[in-house]
Amino acid sequence: MTAPLSVVLVTGLSGAGRTSTLKVLEDLGYEAVDNVPLGLMPALLAPRNAAGRIAVGVDPRTRGFATDALADTISQLEARADVDLRVVFLDCDDDVLIRRFTETRRRHPLATDRPIADGIAIERRMLGPVRELATAVLDTSSSNLAEFRENLISSLSLDAGRAMTVTVVSFAFRSGLPREADLVFDVRFLANPHYVPELRPRDGRDPEVGAFVAGDPGFAPFFDSLTGLIGPLLPRYAREGKSYLTVAIGCTGGKHRSVHVAERLAEWLKSAGTPVTLRHRDLPREGGGAPAI
Structure with a gap:
């Protein structure tokens, strides 16, 4: 045939x-x-x-x-x-x-x-x-060409042999929701490192910032609930033929809390064997902003 x-x-x-x-x-x-x-x-x-x-x-x-x-x-x-x-x-x-x-x-x-x-x-x-x-x-x-190419390939299932890819993106609510997001989570309830002078200039990838965010009493139960929700959804999305899932984590400025939670979620997904890409939409890019597509 x-x-x-x-x-x-x-x-x-x-x-x-x-x-x-x-x-x-x-x-x-x-x-x-x-x-x-x-x-x-x-x-x-x-x-x-x-x-x-x-x-x-x-x-x-x-x-x-x-x-x-x-x-x-x-x-x-x-x-x-x-x-x-x-x-x-x-x-x-x-x-x-x-x-x-x-x-x-x-x-x-x-x-x-x-x-x-x-x-x-x-x-x-x-x-x-x-x-x-x-x-x-x-x-x-805000995508550069390399990110866009990956998104295109995954979204259209142009590589049928690949498992569903999950993209985790951090973002600032003040800059709007990511249009490509399938699932959006708001972490503005967590303690904000912005108000700690020595942490303010750093971002959520910094170990001390991460420790501050994770030290909030609400962090552990939230993260357990987050992974408990997403984990069972992934095979169901895959069975429906979805090849690309975007999980967006947002905070006020897209610099501290959302970045740390996105990093932790990406690590969790990788440890579970899920192909994952990680993007921090509103962090400054090395060498300047993303080139226009």
Whole structure:
């Protein structure tokens, strides 16, 4: 029996990284095509014409684009027995998108005669129904290319031999929730090292900061409850075919408590034999901020 055609349809907000995504997929052996008119999609993906794996980029600049038309195209592809379709939707914070367009001096496709923020708002409304159809929603606001590549591979199960990967991410509530988070836990109830002058400049990876956080009487019962909750969930998510799970741990500034708890949770997962990646979203990166995708 002939294997189904593997199709990854890449869409999402302009400036969120569609071109970079297609390049990553091309490196993984996909034939990458961008801005294919929706009317030509059936011919492109006809069994006699298509390669074994193909990635297609679609956004509002695509000729013949309409939200309903794209949704219909996705439904038609999902109904084909000879196609294994996955849809990735790229999301990003508005301020990051504005900065990217400003730095590159590119025009937003929906803001040729208006402020960039207006174009982003219009596009968000336009693509809302498509976002709901996505196999994976990836937030590129703070990811560097290496992190994004790992997220893409895991989220779309591009390596079927791999076990479900868990990503643990620490974050600051004042900077907003991570969009990719599946499970979110708030650790702002723990004693805050920010108010200890000698600990304030350090972060949750520091042993003394860790000892301070773990010394809170509420830490041990919370951490036992956290692992007791997550442990039984992992095999159930895996049985449902989920290849990528993101657990987000948040505190006020994303520097002390959330970082320590994320470190401890990642250690626990590794000791249990679970593939895990760890990311501290709001800690300063060595060499500066993450490059735009």
